[in-house]
Amino acid sequence: MSQSLSFRAMAIAREAEPVGSLSEVKEAGLDREDLLGIYRNLLITRGVEERGHILYRQGKIPGSFYTGRGNEAAAVGVATAMRSDDVGTPLHRDMGVHIVRGVEPWRIFAQYMGREDGPTRGKDGNVHMADMRLGLIAMVSHLPAMLPVAVGAALAFRIREERRVALGWFGEGSSARGDVHESMTFAGTRKLPVVFVCDNNQWAYSTPTHLEYATEHVADRAQSYGFEGVVVDGTDVLAVYREAKRAIEKAREGGGPTLVECLTLRMEGHAVHDDAFYVPKPMFEAWAASDPLERFRTWLRENASMTDDEEDEIGAGVKKLLNDALQRAEDSPMPDPSELLDGVYATPEDLDTPHHK
Ligand SMILES: Cc1ncc(C[n+]2csc(CCOP(=O)(O)OP(=O)(O)O)c2C)c(N)n1
Ligand SMILES: [Mg+2]
Incomplete structure (x- = not known):
């Protein structure tokens, strides 16, 4: 442990328990079908990014390429706990949120390649995308600029007396910036229905x-904003789900915000251009042993009697889905330059969605 670590303050945030048995999972609201669906979403999430990486190496993706390897369970776990009319602002590590909300993989590949059928219709690259019809708001590059947006959505829900919740994601590095403080102060004082996911x-x-921060956990700060902070192992999809569900339903019931911190390790460089030489090897090795997909696969076999046949069927289904998706995306045309400004400014029709009423 480095000298500087010893100056850290004592932890304040609650540390979430792992989810042990199938009965605990049922209590949290998931049945066996749901569990297999979660596994499938984890596989799709990783598969989309692995194949995206290949597309990048083939020179088919303009700009850079980012993945959330290691963060799949955190993203999938939180998104699974959202209700369909909730909204969220997922970031560059949160592909799993798009997958759970129902963004089809072929549209993501189309987005990567700047094609017309990507959610931004070729107007922006990589994970700077979202499908508003699915309650997602596209990220901008500036971090953590999406938190005030999530808080604004929560304020709108309050004003309209809608029992909906907004989820705002941010990275631990960006927690050093002022937008986090402003968002949490505003949300805490007004007890807004928002969940902050770090x-x-x-x-x-x-x-x-x-x-980046001098406390033990980022979530320790929540107390100073007047709400609860919880730290959860971000490689444990069920623990993430349970904590996110608690936080989301608490917000819906008028209990105000929660800061849910999902602890993982970024298992690749910041983006493809970065080989992460500065991350100590033993750190990678330790977290590789806690791979979120492998962890959940083992859990399903031991606790939900997932059979070889089921596993093969899910794996083969995902493989086919992604193969077909790649083909369809490659067939998607480049956008017509005359459409450059279409969709840049909202029209009254654009706002006529369940998420805007
Ligand atoms: C305001 C702002 N400054 C700098 C950057 C450049 N930048 C992009 S990602 C990143 C690191 C962010 O770290 P963290 O918040 O921990 O998120 P992570 O990438 O680790 O998921 C930086 C500095 C940015 N996007 N926005
Ligand atoms: Mg980070």
């Missing part, structure tokens, strides 16, 4: 956590 992957580019 993707703590322990690095902000090459900056380690002890140079």
